[in-house]
Each structure stands twice: as structure tokens, then as C-alpha cells.
Amino acid sequence: MTVTVGVVDDGSLAFRGVVEVLNGAPDATLVGVFPSLGAVLALEVVPDVLITDRYCADAAQQVRQARQARQFVACPGVLVVSGSADLGPAQVALSAGALGYLGPYASADTLLRAVDTVGSGDCYVTGRYREAIHPPRPVPATRDDATVGARPLSERERDVLTLVAQGLTHKQIASRLSLSKATVDTYVHRLRQKTGMSNKAGLTRVAMGFDAPG
Structure with missing residues (x-):
């Protein structure tokens, strides 16, 4: 396009x-x-x-x-x-x-x-x-303990969040993680619900608080 x-x-x-x-x-x-x-x-x-x-x-x-x-x-x-x-x-x-x-x-x-x-x-x-x-906040001891507020993020949600912060599109994220685009759309929807962020810029700011994988 x-x-x-x-x-x-x-x-x-x-x-x-x-x-x-x-x-x-x-x-x-x-x-x-x-x-x-x-x-x-x-x-x-x-x-x-x-x-x-x-x-x-x-x-x-x-x-x-x-x-x-x-x-x-x-x-x-x-x-x-x-x-x-x-x-x-x-x-x-x-x-x-x-x-x-x-x-x-x-x-x-x-x-x-x-x-x-x-x-x-x-x-x-x-x-x-x-x-x-957005200086990194203190990193949780393990990835399984990662949370946003009181709502925990799964390991896969953190993977998606990291790639969102790197500027990848949903289609590119799907290719990188061997997922369908629809699945990535669902993960991003969950991230928005858990973080309270309504757009990708907000999710990027959230991602800066984690020692996320590259």
C-alpha cells in the first residue's frame, strides 16, 4: 500500500x-x-x-x-x-x-x-x-513477574510489546514471531486493555519500563 x-x-x-x-x-x-x-x-x-x-x-x-x-x-x-x-x-x-x-x-x-x-x-x-x-524503570527479577500496574503480562505479550516499541507493524510482528496477523491484533488489543494505553505511542512508553527481548 x-x-x-x-x-x-x-x-x-x-x-x-x-x-x-x-x-x-x-x-x-x-x-x-x-x-x-x-x-x-x-x-x-x-x-x-x-x-x-x-x-x-x-x-x-x-x-x-x-x-x-x-x-x-x-x-x-x-x-x-x-x-x-x-x-x-x-x-x-x-x-x-x-x-x-x-x-x-x-x-x-x-x-x-x-x-x-x-x-x-x-x-x-x-x-x-x-x-x-523514557528512562527504563527498575526491571522485574524475572520475565514471568513482569506487570503493568496489577495486571501481569505474559511472555508472548511482552514479546509483542517489545516489537511494537521497535516500530514494527502488526504484519511484521506476525512474521517475526511466526503468528497470524489476527493473533497479533488480539495481543495488541489485550495490551491496550492491560496498560490503559489507546495507541501505539502509549504502548511504546510502557515498553520502555521493561528489559524486553530484542
């Missing part, structure tokens, strides 16, 4: 490179380069992924309001491609609701993987940012 992408251009040389990569991508369609988030949300059909250099609480609120006003079935997943290596902006963006975050040294292949992952509704954040933003 081809992912549609919109870019909010900050006028930087880095974003020219982003546009060039997208124009040459076989599985991504660039629908346009826009001067603001509002210009994207005003489209009759919004893209699957929105790439920007920053994403804050105000922007997240703008997306929510647009969805309520126009009854969007889905709003774009936001992927931040930052020219700064600082961790502070990453924390702000992900806390506000961005699904992906790439630093200034991301490769073209990494960008395309992130676009595909965010377009599927999953979270894509490089390991460095995940570790810095």
Missing part, C-alpha cells in the same frame, strides 16, 4: 533532502509541500503522514479540533524530522502526540522506514531518543 505524505517545509536545506527522498520512493506519494500545519488540515483528503520539523501541544490541539470539526476518519500521523540533536524537542513532540521522531543524521532508508511505520499507525522513534525520553 502506498503511503501519502505531506511536508510542512521550514525552508531548510535538510527538508529539501526529505522532499527529494520522497519523490524517489516507490511506496510513498508526496501530495505536496505546505507552509503550515493548517494548510495540510484544510485539504479535502489529508495525507497519511505529515512530516514537520517540530510538533508541540498547540499543534496537537489543532489536529484534534480539525478532526472534530470535519469528522475525519483519521488524521495524519506526525513524523518529526529535526535538524537538532537535542533531546528536549523530541520529548515535547512525542508527549504532544507525534508518532515518529528522527534526528539530523537519519539516512534516507531510515526516513522511508519511518514513513511506512507511521503511515501504518505505529510509532517510530530511534533508540537513542526512546531511551533518553
Whole structure:
């Protein structure tokens, strides 16, 4: 499936490179380069992924309001491609609701993987940012004792949770664990119930508390 992408251009040389990569991508369609988030949300059909250099609480609120006003079935997943290596902006963006975050040294292949992952509704954040933003909590003595609150996670649920945090789609997780996609869907549904998290970004934050398998 081809992912549609919109870019909010900050006028930087880095974003020219982003546009060039997208124009040459076989599985991504660039629908346009826009001067603001509002210009994207005003489209009759919004893209699957929105790439920007920053994403804050105000922007997240703008997306929510647009969805309520126009009854969007889905709003774009936001992927931040930052020219700064600082961790502070990453924390702000992900806390506000961005699904992906790439630093200034991301490769073209990494960008395309992130676009595909965010377009599927999953979270894509490089390991460095995940570790810095969500420091691991104390790890249970054994995997069998792992819990979220008072609700224990099975070993297989933890395997799925780990792969969700790594940015894999349900189909990719199914292939990795030799399961059907429907079974993975069921595991993710259970994880959401047990953790109280409604999306993949929330599950990623939960996963940072475990010494999960790679």
C-alpha cells in the first residue's frame, strides 16, 4: 500500500533532502509541500503522514479540533524530522502526540522506514531518543513477574510489546514471531486493555519500563 505524505517545509536545506527522498520512493506519494500545519488540515483528503520539523501541544490541539470539526476518519500521523540533536524537542513532540521522531543524521532508508511505520499507525522513534525520553524503570527479577500496574503480562505479550516499541507493524510482528496477523491484533488489543494505553505511542512508553527481548 502506498503511503501519502505531506511536508510542512521550514525552508531548510535538510527538508529539501526529505522532499527529494520522497519523490524517489516507490511506496510513498508526496501530495505536496505546505507552509503550515493548517494548510495540510484544510485539504479535502489529508495525507497519511505529515512530516514537520517540530510538533508541540498547540499543534496537537489543532489536529484534534480539525478532526472534530470535519469528522475525519483519521488524521495524519506526525513524523518529526529535526535538524537538532537535542533531546528536549523530541520529548515535547512525542508527549504532544507525534508518532515518529528522527534526528539530523537519519539516512534516507531510515526516513522511508519511518514513513511506512507511521503511515501504518505505529510509532517510530530511534533508540537513542526512546531511551533518553523514557528512562527504563527498575526491571522485574524475572520475565514471568513482569506487570503493568496489577495486571501481569505474559511472555508472548511482552514479546509483542517489545516489537511494537521497535516500530514494527502488526504484519511484521506476525512474521517475526511466526503468528497470524489476527493473533497479533488480539495481543495488541489485550495490551491496550492491560496498560490503559489507546495507541501505539502509549504502548511504546510502557515498553520502555521493561528489559524486553530484542
